[in-house]
Amino acid sequence: MKRFVFDLDGTLLTGSFDFEHEYFKTVYKDEAGRLFDKMGEYLDEYERTYPRYSNDTLAYFLTTKSGLVFNDKIINGWCDAMSVVPDKIEDNIFELLEHLKSKDCSLAVLTNWYGKTQIPRLEKAGMLDYFDEVYTGDMVLKPHKKSYLMAMDRFAKEECVFIGDNVDKDYIGPRACGMESVLYDKNNDHHESLVKVKNMRELIKKY
Ligand SMILES: [Mg+2]
Incomplete structure (x- = not known):
């Protein structure tokens, strides 16, 4: 081979996904727990449906799925938070x-x-x-x-x-x-x- x-x-x-949860809490407050629990399922569906991740498509998809507002700034902040996970x-x-x-x-x-x-x-x-x-x-x-x-x-x-x-x-x-x-x-x-x-x-x- x-x-x-x-x-x-x-x-x-x-990685420790506590960091993701913490980031969601800073953005979505009381809704963070519900979002965190569903996120694996949402991303799995996204990955099967679309050819790649892009902020515009992901923001539209997650806003529709979750009923919470996702935008460019929030997704970039999420990526930054995840880049330093232990x-x-x-x-x-x-x-x-x-x-x-x-x-x-x-x-x-x-x-x-x-x-x-x-x-x-x-x-x-x-x-x-x-x-x-x-x-x-x-x-x-x-x-x-x-x-x-x-x-x-x-x-x-x-x-x-x-x-x-x-x-x-x-x-x-x-x-x-x-x-x-x-x-x-x-x-x-x-x-x-x-x-x-x-x-x-x-x-x-x-x-
Ligand atoms: Mg894996």
């Missing part, structure tokens, strides 16, 4: 990245959120330089086919592996494009029939 594409959230880094680096991830680099593999990230949030997080974790490309949600969104094709870059599908924690976006989506994929299932939540690992060290043995 020559090209490894990683999801970011829950795969390389796990992140936990997933166990043994640097060992894996070093291993793959030592084998001359090309590494990339494909993540469904704005680059202005995700790039600073990778940089702060000391991880950014490992990756040849970082494809973010303002360019392209999983699970659209185009996102996986973009992440393959100049490599053939048979040379690429996708690694991530979401069954639809990181496991089934890449497979539908002919890529190999491995589910990162650290809590053993998913069925044994899936190709999955509990710890990144298992991938060092595998590749």
Whole structure:
């Protein structure tokens, strides 16, 4: 294998979503809790419906869904707040990245959120330089086919592996494009029939 594409959230880094909740409280006061609870569902629907994140489309979509006002300024503030979340680096991830680099593999990230949030997080974790490309949600969104094709870059599908924690976006989506994929299932939540690992060290043995 020559090209490894990683999801970011829950795969390389796990951020504290308390920061998101706090930001919503400053903007939406008493409505923040209701919004926070529904946001995962809203964003999931957005990602299936639209090809990429843009402030105009997202503001319209979230205003319609939630009944609360979203605009450019609020979305930018949200991205800024999320860019400094405390992140936990997933166990043994640097060992894996070093291993793959030592084998001359090309590494990339494909993540469904704005680059202005995700790039600073990778940089702060000391991880950014490992990756040849970082494809973010303002360019392209999983699970659209185009996102996986973009992440393959100049490599053939048979040379690429996708690694991530979401069954639809990181496991089934890449497979539908002919890529190999491995589910990162650290809590053993998913069925044994899936190709999955509990710890990144298992991938060092595998590749
Ligand atoms: Mg994820």
